[in-house]
Amino acid sequence: MKNIVILGSTGSIGVNVLKVVASCKDRFRVTGLTGNTKISLLENQIKRYHPAVVVAGNTGAADQIRKKIKPKIKVLSGPEGLITAATWPGTDIVVSSLVGALGLEPTLAAIDQGSDIALANKEILVMAGAVVMARARRRKVKILPVDSEHSAIWQCLKNEPAKSVSRIILTASGGPFWKLSRQELAKVDVSRTLAHPTWNMGRKVTVDSATLMNKGFEIIEAHHLFGIELSKIQVLIHPESIIHSLVEFSDGSVIAQLAAADMKLPIQYALCHPERIPNKLARLDLARIGKLNFYKPEFEKFPCLQYAYQAARLGGTMPAVMSAADEVAVELFLAHKINFKDIPAALALVMKKHKPKKDPKLEDILAAADWSRLETIQYLTRNNHVLDI
Ligand code: MG
Numbered sequence: 001m002k003n004i005v006i007l008g009s010t011g012s013i014g015v016n017v018l019k020v021v022a023s024c025k026d027r028f029r030v031t032g033l034t035g036n037t038k039i040s041l042l043e044n045q046i047k048r049y050h051p052a053v054v055v056a057g058n059t060g061a062a063d064q065i066r067k068k069i070k071p072k073i074k075v076l077s078g079p080e081g082l083i084t085a086a087t088w089p090g091t092d093i094v095v096s097s098l099v100g101a102l103g104l105e106p107t108l109a110a111i112d113q114g115s116d117i118a119l120a121n122k123e124i125l126v127m128a129g130a131v132v133m134a135r136a137r138r139r140k141v142k143i144l145p146v147d148s149e150h151s152a153i154w155q156c157l158k159n160e161p162a163k164s165v166s167r168i169i170l171t172a173s174g175g176p177f178w179k180l181s182r183q184e185l186a187k188v189d190v191s192r193t194l195a196h197p198t199w200n201m202g203r204k205v206t207v208d209s210a211t212l213m214n215k216g217f218e219i220i221e222a223h224h225l226f227g228i229e230l231s232k233i234q235v236l237i238h239p240e241s242i243i244h245s246l247v248e249f250s251d252g253s254v255i256a257q258l259a260a261a262d263m264k265l266p267i268q269y270a271l272c273h274p275e276r277i278p279n280k281l282a283r284l285d286l287a288r289i290g291k292l293n294f295y296k297p298e299f300e301k302f303p304c305l306q307y308a309y310q311a312a313r314l315g316g317t318m319p320a321v322m323s324a325a326d327e328v329a330v331e332l333f334l335a336h337k338i339n340f341k342d343i344p345a346a347l348a349l350v351m352k353k354h355k356p357k358k359d360p361k362l363e364d365i366l367a368a369a370d371w372s373r374l375e376t377i378q379y380l381t382r383n384n385h386v387l388d389i
Contacts, residue, residue, distance in 0.1 A: 002092040004271070005032030005053075005085055005115075007106055010041045012202045013097035013120040013146065013263065018045060020268045024277060032085040034098075037061070043068055053088050055081035079105065086110040093271065096121045097146070099204050100327045101320075101369055104128060108362070111135045118270040120146040122205075122217045123327070127320040128365050129224030143225060144270035149218050150225055151266035152244035152257035157226060160249065167248040168228055170218055171238040172297065173198045175210040178237055182301055188340045190333065198241035198261050207330045211343050212297065216308025220319055223312060230312050235305065237295040242284065260284050303344045307351060316356035317368035324369035325350040328376040338380055350375045 004021065008014045014035075021028045030049035035042035036057035046054055046069050053074045056062040062077040069075070076084055079102070086094050086106035094110040095118045096103050103121035108128075110117060112135065119125070124132060136143050145151050149170050157165070176195055177185055193210045194203060201209070208214035212235075219233050236246075244266075246256040259265050260282040268277060299306045304326070311322040329343040338346075350372050357364050 001029050002027060002271075003031045003088075003090050004028045004093045004095065005088055005091050005110075006030065006095040006097065007032075007034050007082060007086060007103060008036075008095075008097035008099070008121070009033040009045055010035035010038040011097055011099065012200065012205075013267070014095070015041075016263045017095050017097065017118075017267050017271075018049065020264050020271060021049070023279060024268070024272065027272065031091055032088050034082055034085055039064060046073065053085045055085045082106040083109045086115075087113040091115045093118055093144075095146070095271075096124065099123075099202060101127060101324060101366075104366075108132065108135060111139055111141045114139050114141060116142040116144060118144045118146050118267070122147060122214075122221050123323045125221045125224045126217045126323045127369060128362060129220060129319070130359075131362055131365065133224050142273075144273055145221075145225055146263075146266055146270050147218060147221065148241075148261070148263065148266045149245040150221060151269050153222060153226060153247060155257045155269070156245070156247040156255040160247075162227055164249045164251075165226075165228055165232065165247060166250050166252075168222055168226070168233045169236050169246040169248065169254075170215060170222060170233065171236050171241070171243050171245050172212065172215040173209065173241045174237040174239055174295070174297075175206075175212065175214075177210050178212075178239070178295070178298075178302075185301065186339070186341050190336060193333075193340065197239065199263075201263075203334055204327070204330050207333060207343075208326065211304045211340070212302035213304035213308070213326050213343070213347075215297070216305045216311075217323070219305075219308050220312045230309065235297045237297050238292065239295075240289065240292050242286075242289060242292055258284055304347060307344070307347050311351060314356050316358045317360045317364055318351065318354060318356040320360075320365045320369045321354045321356070321372040322347055322351055324372035325376040328373050329380065332377075332380060342380060346376050346379055349379050 032053045033051045034055035055076045059077045062075045066075045086109045094115045096107040097120040241261040243256045248254045311318040325347045329346045332338045
């Protein structure tokens, strides 16, 4: 039995993690659950999984939960509560599935405590990849990728030395807009952006998929997770989301991982690694699918992808600045305060203003991200958007 804490249990990944846990009952005991605003869902999860510790987004929500559940369950709130849950005694695996920078400190605390990390919160490696991977190595903690692309690469790389890798090819569905012209792209709204063609995900990652920022984040994640140079990481648009990524080796052989698009598979692979457990997930029927398509990504139309390469090449605090700017811009877009094209525009401006600090410590990264958030808000306000924040 492994004790598992899920940071972000009411999000799309968290809900799927609990489905995987329920399907492998004799393997996992849920010791911690955390949610932000979906309190009734969190209460249902508490009743079903009986964790030792629960964290809600704020004190009011924590009080509400305390009234309804057994007194022996510890109910906390806010960022400090997240750190307590992430370092709960006896934990074996922490599922890091919060959104954005909020997950960084609890995940580092879990690493310091010696728990393995099933990583879904991609901004963590984007912001602080070098810091996170160095701490994980020091504590001999495994960072188990949950993202479907990185799970695919991980499976393709099995038993292959890094020096044999000539290319990593990250597939991207392209989101809902990859076929649109620039003019059409300028007119898209929130509801169209949230209608992802192949994956059902949280709101932030769905917007990031539409701008291809998500794929940019995944390039940086792959670089840190697998220690592969950026120049060897490429992106391929594959609208069907059947091939989850590919690795080309020095002899020209290409290994790919394929499966029906369901996040429960990479989650199960991460949690049960190195075992493969039989399950009831949909099987791939290639004869029915018939045809798979591939296209080159268009960097001019989706500049966030280009910015991710630039930020990663410049390194230091730049990726954290890009990630924090994106977090703010996406939030404003979801609140109908800015347009879709303002997201890359804000990133470009803020990145241009930033002088990255080399080999940053965690404090430098957090400070750069704070600076970036303010700059992004200021820029988007100055530019006459309908802001009332
Ligand atoms: Mg992905």
